[in-house]
Amino acid sequence: MNQRISAPVGREPDGFAPWPLTGFAAGAVRPVPFDQFVVKIHSRCNLACRYCYMYFAADGGWRRQPVTAAPRVLERAASRIAEHAAAHRLPEISVVLHGGEPLLAGTATLAGFVARVRELVPEGCTVRAGVQTNGTLLTGERLRELARAGIAVGLSLDGGLAEHNARRTDHAGRPAWPGIRRAAALLAGPYRHVYGGVLCVVDPATDPERVYTSLLGLDPPAVNFLLPHGTWTTPPPGLPADGTATPYGDWLAAVFDLWWDAGRRRTRVRLFQEAIALLLGAPAATEALGLRPVSAVVIETDGAIEQLDALKTAYEGAAATGLDIHHHPLDAALAHPGIAARQAGRAALSATCLACPLAEVCGGGNYAHRYRAGEGFRNPSVYCADLRRLLHHIARRVAAAAVPA
Amino acid sequence: MCSDKSAGATGLPELPDLLTLGLSDLRALDHPVLSEVLAELRARVSGGPAVTLWTFDEFAPGDESGGVA
Numbered sequence: 001m002n003q004r005i006s007a008p009v010g011r012e013p014d015g016f017a018p019w020p021l022t023g024f025a026a027g028a029v030r031p032v033p034f035d036q037f038v039v040k041i042h043s044r045c046n047l048a049c050r051y052c053y054m055y056f057a058a059d060g061g062w063r064r065q066p067v068t069a070a071p072r073v074l075e076r077a078a079s080r081i082a083e084h085a086a087a088h089r090l091p092e093i094s095v096v097l098h099g100g101e102p103l104l105a106g107t108a109t110l111a112g113f114v115a116r117v118r119e120l121v122p123e124g125c126t127v128r129a130g131v132q133t134n135g136t137l138l139t140g141e142r143l144r145e146l147a148r149a150g151i152a153v154g155l156s157l158d159g160g161l162a163e164h165n166a167r168r169t170d171h172a173g174r175p176a177w178p179g180i181r182r183a184a185a186l187l188a189g190p191y192r193h194v195y196g197g198v199l200c201v202v203d204p205a206t207d208p209e210r211v212y213t214s215l216l217g218l219d220p221p222a223v224n225f226l227l228p229h230g231t232w233t234t235p236p237p238g239l240p241a242d243g244t245a246t247p248y249g250d251w252l253a254a255v256f257d258l259w260w261d262a263g264r265r266r267t268r269v270r271l272f273q274e275a276i277a278l279l280l281g282a283p284a285a286t287e288a289l290g291l292r293p294v295s296a297v298v299i300e301t302d303g304a305i306e307q308l309d310a311l312k313t314a315y316e317g318a319a320a321t322g323l324d325i326h327h328h329p330l331d332a333a334l335a336h337p338g339i340a341a342r343q344a345g346r347a348a349l350s351a352t353c354l355a356c357p358l359a360e361v362c363g364g365g366n367y368a369h370r371y372r373a374g375e376g377f378r379n380p381s382v383y384c385a386d387l388r389r390l391l392h393h394i395a396r397r398v399a400a401a402a403v404p405a
Numbered sequence: 406m407c408s409d410k411s412a413g414a415t416g417l418p419e420l421p422d423l424l425t426l427g428l429s430d431l432r433a434l435d436h437p438v439l440s441e442v443l444a445e446l447r448a449r450v451s452g453g454p455a456v457t458l459w460t461f462d463e464f465a466p467g468d469e470s471g472g473v474a
Contacts, residue, residue, distance in 0.1 A: 036461050092457045094472055096464045130472030132464045152473040154465030194473055197465035224465055265441045270462075273442050279423045282446040285458030296461040309463065357420055366462075392417045399421035401436040 018315075018376030020348070026340035029347070033088035034330055036296035037081050038096045038308070041110065042068050043301040045101040047134055048171045051228075059312035059319065065301040068105050073303045074113045076325045080299075082120035084330040092126040097151070098298075098309075103137040111149035118150075130154055130196055134168070135183030136176050143191040153187060154196040155180070160214025164206060188219040197222030197268070204238050204247035208254040215267075222268040225252060227288070227365075229313040232372035232382050239382065249389030256390070260397055275394050278361040289387075290363040293343035297333055299325060305333045307342075310368035318371075341377065342367050350378045362387050 020026065043065040045052070069077070085093050095117055097110050114129040121127055130152040138153070146153060157180050158164045168176040187195040198220040200211070215223055227248055230236030238247050252271070259269055270286060277284035284290045287308070298306040303325045311319040321336045333339050341348045346359065353364045364370060365381030372379050381387060428447050434440050449456050464472075 035457070036459050038461060038464075092474075094457075094459050094461075096461060096472065098463070126474050128472035128474050130464055150473045156465075196472070199463065199465045220465075222465060224462060226462060260438055263437060265438045273445070276439075276442050277446055277449070280426060280428065280446065281424045282428065283449050283458060285460045287460055287462040292458070292460055294460045296459075308461070388417065392420055395421045395423060396418075398423055398439065401434065401439050402423070402426050402431055 018371075018374070019378045020337040020341040020376065023376075023378075024337050024341055024344075024348075026335060026337040029340040029344045031334035031340065032293040032295050032343050033090065033334070034084060034295050034297045035090055035092070036094040036096065037077075037330075038098050038296060038298045039074075039077055039113070040065070040069065040099060040298065040301045041074070041097050041102045041113065042100045042105040044104065045099060045134070046104060046136060046170060047101065047168055047176055048173075049168050051167060059316050061312070061317070061320075062100075067301075068109075069301045069303075073301070073325070074109070075116065076303060077299045078113060078116040078120050080325045080330050081117055082122070085121045085125050087329075087331065089122075090125055092128065093121065094128045094130070097129070097131040100301075101134055101137065102131050103133050103142065107142045107145040107149070110151060111145060114149055114151055128152075132156060132199070133183075134176065134180065136170075136179035138179075138183035138186060140186060140190070143186055143194070147191060147194045152194050152196040153191070154199060155183060155187060155220070156199045157184070158201060158203065159206065159211040160184075160216070160218045161210070164203075164211060164214065184218040184220075192221070195221055197224065199224050199226060201226045201228050202248055202251055203228075204251045206251075208251045209258060212255045212258050220267055222270060224270040225255065227369070227383055227386075229310050229366075229368055230382055231314055231369060232379060234313065235382055239386075243385040246386040246389040248383060249386035249393075252386075252390045253393040256394060256397070260401075272394065275361070275391060276398055278363075279391070279395050279398060287366050289361065289365065289391075291345040291360060292363075293345070294339075294367070295343070297330060297339070305330065307336070307338045308368075310366060311338070311371075313368060314371040314377075315373070348378070350380055352380050356380075358388060358391055361391055 043062050044067055110131060118127045129150055132154040135155045162177040165177045202225050228236045256272055259272060271288060274284040274286040274289055278290050285292050296308060300306050305321050305323040307319045321333050323332050349364050353359050365383055365387050367377060369381040369383055370377045370379045428443060431443055
C-alpha cells in the first residue's frame with residue numbers, strides 16, 4: 001500500500017446514509033458479475049509509511065481484522081470465488097493478493113490459495129493471479145516460488161530513487177529502499193516473466209522528470225500512476241481549494257510528454273493508455289477514468305465482503321457491505337448500492353459531470369474522490385480540474401500526432 | 406464546465422474531438438508510441454481472442470493482464 005492521505009475524518013452522523021446508500025435506485029442497475037477478486041490475505045504491513053491510506057485514514061477497521069486470513073477463511077474464499085465463476089460462466093477471472101503486505105502470509109500460503117482457486121473453478125475458467133507487494137520481503141527464492149505458482153508480482157514504490165521513497169520506512173524507522181531496490185532488480189532481471197509492473201503514487205512536490213526517469217531505470221514492463229486518495233472533505237495534499245492550479249494534472253502532463261516524445265514506448269503507462277483509449281472511443285478499464293462498470297470486489301482477512309479500499313478514505317465503514325463469505329454468496333454484494341453505483345455508468349454521475357464534454361472519458365474520476373461529508377459520492381472528483389487539464393493535454397498531443405502537419 | 410462544487414479551473418482551449426478518428430484510419434502513422442497503443446486498442450475491438458479488461462487500479466500491471474494465468 002503506498003497511497004497518501006491528508007488527515008483522517010470520523011464517522012458520518014448516526015442515522016445518516018450518504019448517497020448512494022439512500023437516494024439511488026440500485027435495483028435499476030443491471031449487475032455485472034465480479035471477475036476480479038482482491039483477497040486481503042494479511043491485514044498488517046511490515047512498513048509504517050505515515051501517509052498510508054490503509055492505516056492512517058478515516059477507517060480504522062484494519063485494527064479489528066485478524067492479522068492473517070485463517071485457513072478456513074481462505075478455503076471459503078476460494079469456494080465462493082469458484083461458485084461465482086460457475087454461476088456466471090466466467091471464462092477468466094483475476095485474483096489479486098493484497099493487504100497490508102501479503103508476503104507476510106508466506107509464499108506457501110499464497111501459492112496454496114491460488115492453487116485451490118484454480119482447482120475449484122469450472123473447467124475452462126482461466127485464473128490470473130497476482131500479488132501487490134512493497135517488495136521488501138522479496139528474495140530470489142520467494143520469487144521462484146511465486147513464479148512456480150503462477151503468480152505475477154506488482155511492486156509499490158514512490159519513485160526510482162532513495163529520495164523518492166524516504167517516507168517508506170519500517171516500524172523502527174529504517175528505510176525500506178534497499179529492499180525495494182533489490183526486489184526491483186530481481187523482477188527486472190531473472191523474474192521478468194512474472195513482473196507485473198510498478199504502482200507509483202503522484203507527489204506533485206517531486207520533479208516529474210526525475211521520478212519518471214528513475215522509474216525507467218528500474219526497467220518495469222508497466223507503470224501506473226495513482227492519484228493520492230482524498231475527498232472534498234479531506235483534500236489531497238497540495239490541491240488548492242479554489243481550483244486555480246492543477247498540480248497533479250501538470251505533473252502527469254509532464255510525464256506524459258516524456259513518455260510520448262521518447263521515440264519508442266519505453267514502458268506501458270496504464271493511466272495514459274486508458275485515457276487515449278477513451279478519447280478515441282475504444283474500450284478502457286481503470287477506476288481512474290471512464291464509465292466501465294467496476295467488477296472487482298474485496299474479501300477481507302476475516303471473510304467480510306467489501307467494496308474497494310479507496311472508499312476507506314471517505315468515512316468509517318464506507319467500504320462495508322454487511323456481507324461475508326461465511327453466510328453470503330458474492331452475488332449478494334452485487335445488489336449493494338455502493339457496488340451498483342459503480343456499475344451504473346452515467347446514472348451515478350453528478351449533474352455537473354453529465355454536462356461536461358469529458359463525461360464519457362473522465363467518467364467522474366475515481367469514485368472515492370467524489371465524496372463530500374454529509375452528501376456522499378454524487379459529485380465531481382476533487383481532482384476535476386487536474387483531470388481536465390491532463391485529458392485536454394493528452395487529446396491535443398494525440399490529435400497532433402494523428403493529423404500530421 | 407465544473408460547478409462551484411468542483412475545482413473550477415478555466416481557460417483551456419477547445420477539446421479536440423478524437424472520436425472522428427477511426428482506429429483503422431490511424432494505421433499509417435509515424436508516431437511510435439501511438440502506433441503501439443493503437444495496435445493494442447485494435448486487439449480490444451477486433452474479432453480476435455477476447456481481451457479481458459480489469460478495472461482494479463491498485464495492482465500493477467499496466468497491461469491487460471490481471472496476473473499470470
